[in-house]
Amino acid sequence: MTVDLLLLLTAAIWGFAFVAQRVGMSHMGPFTFNGIRFSLGALSLVPILIWQRRKNPATAGFSLKTYAVPIGLTGAVLFIASSLQQVGLMGSTAGKGGFITGLYVILVPLLALFWGQRTHIAHWTGALLAVFGLYLLSFEGGWTISPYDLVLLAGAFIWAVHVHLIAKYADPVGPVRLACMQFAVCGFLSLAAALFFEPITISEIRDGLWTLLYGSFLSVGLAYTLQVIAQRTANPTHAVIILSLEGAFAALGGWLFLHEAMAARTLLGAGLILIGTLVSQIFGIERKTTP
Template identity: 55%
Template sequence: MKKRTLRADILLILTATIWGFAFVAQRVGMDYVGPFTFNAVRFALGSLSLIPLLLFNHRQEIKYRKILPGRNRKMSLSAGCFAGLALYLGASLQQVGLIYTTAGKAGFITGLYVVIVPIMGLFWRQRPELGTWAGALLAAVGLYLLSVTGKFTISYGDLLVLAGAFFWASHVHLVGWFSARVGSIKLAFLQFAVCSFLSFITAFAVESISLQSILRGLLPILYGGFMSVGIAYTLQVVAQQEANPAHASIILSLESVFAAVGGWILLSETLPVRGLIGCGLMLSGMLLSQFNITADSLRTFMKAFPTRTTST
């Protein structure tokens, strides 16, 4: 394994760990503030935490005369707006959904973006392998067992988180495409700022914002702002400069496992046997979706087991 690839994998695993436990912080934080206020403040903190790195990079650009031309500045702004919009939509649906579902379930349902990422590649004429379709089928069965009741209904919170998974998948594609063309720190800062700005607008429109409430929920907000946003999302952007979106998404899917562990340890969340089986199938589907299984590889595998012939 190449040194850069190994570094990217380590950064992505660390990102998944931080994100997984962030589901607990997000759920606890809403005991004090509304979902849009929580996102607005935490993404603002995340963007502010990057200002020292942003200034350092700017000084380095001046020192080595690598200031971006006007055209590239426009690309940076475009990248920040598109990635920030996808981030806002995914984070908003997830945060509102957490009001009505558990941290563990939200983590596993959000993890479905791992299956969605390669399927979305169809729009860019990327052909998903057989493993992707098999993984999607397993994940769908797992989602049914985890979230769909005997009356064939899905809870409102689970549905919102599921919708958010599509925007997380879009975000992975956007970051993968832009991170190679725009500085990683600059992209992270811009997308956090855009997401925070949109969340503040929504919060002022539909929620009551009070400084006292924010201060009471400061601990989970700080974790969500500095750890989940400032550190983890930045690690994702840096890592995806060396890892393709599908490879990155499979490692990041481990956040669902850490979310379930965090919900169990810190919030005493439990799942019935049906839900545990569903989580197992979903995680298996996420892993299987990343295996490079083709028709040729299946034929080669079958040739390794010669069929017996019977004589009469």
């Protein structure tokens, strides 16, 4: 029960973060927001790394050169995914952004086809439900779709790639260390992009300070730590089911704080995406048969 509550709190923090990200766009550019957000998020994990090092001195021998490729690759992919998400939110709602981004939960097993892994029929069923839900959520009269929704959808694919990279590199590098360093890489790339493409002023950072604090210390630092603690004992599939509620919390946050309308068509589309996610995760479990 405690583990479930931690995962639920993580999903809530990530879901409501879409509200902070939307509000942040009214004060600063997407690269500036992400640059500061992920840089502060990386700093928030430094105390945990110091604590782990003191608890287990064997980790002091970590070689940055040895793991430069995993850290650089995950950080670069995180930069692309978060940039697409932030740009997409400039022309979409927090609720819609949360649900479209949440498609990565289904895209992860579908993407596994490219690695030669078999995909369960439940994943295909969930994908079809989610695609139809995305249509109801995004298409508003005629065969037109917002370019920002397409950007968010592209970001969902990159988030799926990121999940595979984390699964591959978390063990050899260390989960908290990988998180901290990929956040640092993402923050650096975002700030570099901001210097080229956006004006950066102290006043806009000051005006959007609360969104940055939420996005860095709560969404990045605290939520990730809660996830790591919970998933030490939680079944991965069970954990993902709870974390998939991030989209529902995003819609709730948009309705509560940004007064975003949730029409019947929008609610139905969001519901189908959530059902597709749950079908994919619950019925897509490979069960071992006894010989």
